[in-house]
């Protein structure tokens with residue numbers, strides 16, 4: 001994706017109040033992020049373990065989504081990320097829930113997905129971060145990227161309603 005700024009990131013959130021958008025923790029190391037290898041920007045709030053965020057490009061511009069991370073169960077189960085299909089054991093995959101945008105969200109509706117706990121799907125896909133084990137499949141990296149982008153777009157569509 002194209003490098004983005006803190007201002008663009010804050011302006012992109014679709015499921016936050018204005019106050020939440022102003023306060024949320026945007027990464028301080030934006031200049032050092034490996035943008036060319038990112039299909040989306042995802043991060044955890046270093047000060048609040050239950051908060052995660054992702055920002056992705058779409059036809060209509062950047063779309064940012066605030067996520068709630070479900071507490072870990074501590075069991076060493078194997079789980080698969082629903083975006084990049086990387087399999088992790090234990091805490092490597094988390095259930096993340098997004099309040100839906102607009103009125104649906106104000107009425108308490110949300111959408112959940114299992115996502116790599118560090119939101120580094122793009123790096124797992126490209127073999128730049130090691131998950132220990134990947135699906136044994138013959139897809140090329142561009143094909144995996146395309147699939148992940150499609151999975152993410154489907155998730156964002158659900159959040160946007």
Ligand SMILES: [Zn+2]
Nearest residue numbers: 081084116121
């Ligand atoms: Zn993933």
